[in-house]
Amino acid sequence: MSNDPPGFELPLRLFLGFRTLIDALHAELARQGHPDMRPMHGFVMQAVGVDGTTAVELGRTLGVSKQAAGKTIETLERLGYVERARDPRDTRRKIVRLTPHGLDALARSARIFDELRAGWAATLGEERLRALEADLRLVTPHEVFRLDVPGWFG
Amino acid sequence: MSNDPPGFELPLRLFLGFRTLIDALHAELARQGHPDMRPMHGFVMQAVGVDGTTAVELGRTLGVSKQAAGKTIETLERLGYVERARDPRDTRRKIVRLTPHGLDALARSARIFDELRAGWAATLGEERLRALEADLRLVTPHEVFRLDVPGWFG
């Protein structure tokens, strides 16, 4: 159809939607005691998970080299979001775990995301928002994780 | 509602949708003679536009410093997508213009985006896709451009 919207608007709107939510999240996180958290940190901490992980494992999960994962862990450690301890069963390994501060950030993020979703629901209506989510599920990979976000751009 | 989807799925799906489209675009672009083009380049070339621009102007458009814009221009120049020439009316200025290769990339991108949108329309139906686009317009900033994508992550 010649009166279809141009194809380039779709990715732009998707990105703007994503960015809008993430920016709002981090504005609110900053207000709630996490001013240093960058967008990437949330993804990484989510990948670290409550059970902890290692640099090699994290690299695999995020789709980056173990060295890159190590650097990011260092940054997060310096900011107090994660801590490292040697694995007693395998002294080569260093287990990365979320600190209470990191767990707090994750819990607050979840709450804020719910609130932001509620805001969209207020604008669009719960039905249309559900339809939007359902449609997106149809056109995106099923597994939500293994989104190698870091360094994907550029 | 306690049975609402968790709020974190929304940004994830938006990002995955964006990423899916952009990855498909660049896979196809690579097949069509533009293997070196990175996701960022498309945004920058779009900002350069058919009329050309300058480093300072480009920096303002993209929301980055003029030096950063200058570096990106250098990269694009090295790849043959843009060329620079002094402005005869103001010899301080250097006009950045798309080369035929750059214009080709932009034209192909537009066509591929249309095809990708058609693919989504085939999955969702044109009506639901239009509704999705309309909904996204309601919850994102009106002006599509001035999305300072570069370096926003991290």
Place this chain on the structure above:
DNA sequence: ACACGATAGACAACCTGGTTCACCATTTAG
């Protein structure tokens, strides 16, 4: 007419987050 402020571009130093290559320490398998 000209001096001075504003502007365009370039260069340098630095930061972050990615890469590869190389290496050491430890664990595991043959």
Place this chain on the structure above:
DNA sequence: CTAAATGGTGAACCAGGTTGTCTATCGTGT
């Protein structure tokens, strides 16, 4: 028990971002 595989680290490099400084040119006000 040696050899391969694995986890972590360090170095050198790249892309792209930042700020600060500098030069050349333009434009304006006296």
